[in-house]
Amino acid sequence: MTETINIDLQSSKADKYKALLPQIQALTTGETDLIANLANTVAALKQGLNFFWVGFYVVKGNELVLAPFQGTVACVRIPFSRGVCGTSYRTAKTLIVPDVEQFEGHIACSSASRSEIVVPVIKNGQVVAVLDVDSTELNDFDLTDQQYLEELAEWVSQWF
Numbered sequence: 001m002t003e004t005i006n007i008d009l010q011s012s013k014a015d016k017y018k019a020l021l022p023q024i025q026a027l028t029t030g031e032t033d034l035i036a037n038l039a040n041t042v043a044a045l046k047q048g049l050n051f052f053w054v055g056f057y058v059v060k061g062n063e064l065v066l067a068p069f070q071g072t073v074a075c076v077r078i079p080f081s082r083g084v085c086g087t088s089y090r091t092a093k094t095l096i097v098p099d100v101e102q103f104e105g106h107i108a109c110s111s112a113s114r115s116e117i118v119v120p121v122i123k124n125g126q127v128v129a130v131l132d133v134d135s136t137e138l139n140d141f142d143l144t145d146q147q148y149l150e151e152l153a154e155w156v157s158q159w160f
């Protein structure tokens, strides 16, 4: 297994994802511990794509609870009824929010965050977690992020 992440930071976003996803798969293959794998996944995403904030919220009881992340300290518990994360949970769909101030019910963990993407992790038809990525730039996420982060979420679902 590889212990370093090698990504050319000059390459396009799609190329970065294409290089990074197999490295995350290699890094987590053969390991079944959920926390360890989520932790290395977000570390690799932070390092490879230089996200401002990237982390998981996992379903516990009737709310989403903060799990491994990279970035500034964040809200710990998110009710299913609230935020971009709660909406992604309820709809079982990816949400791209180009301007968080325009999203009713957005939960501001950091005032620096201006756009975000939230991708559900689905296991046997149930959302078991969400992957949340935040940017300090407006309109920073697109269908390229959605495509590759959904592919990643499918990989992640095996650990639940």
Ligand code: SME
Binding pocket: 053, 074, 075, 078, 082, 083, 084, 085, 086, 105, 106, 107, 108, 109, 110, 113, 116, 132, 134
């Ligand atoms: N903004 C998210 C909450 C999580 S933090 O941004 C890390 C939301 O509205 O669900």
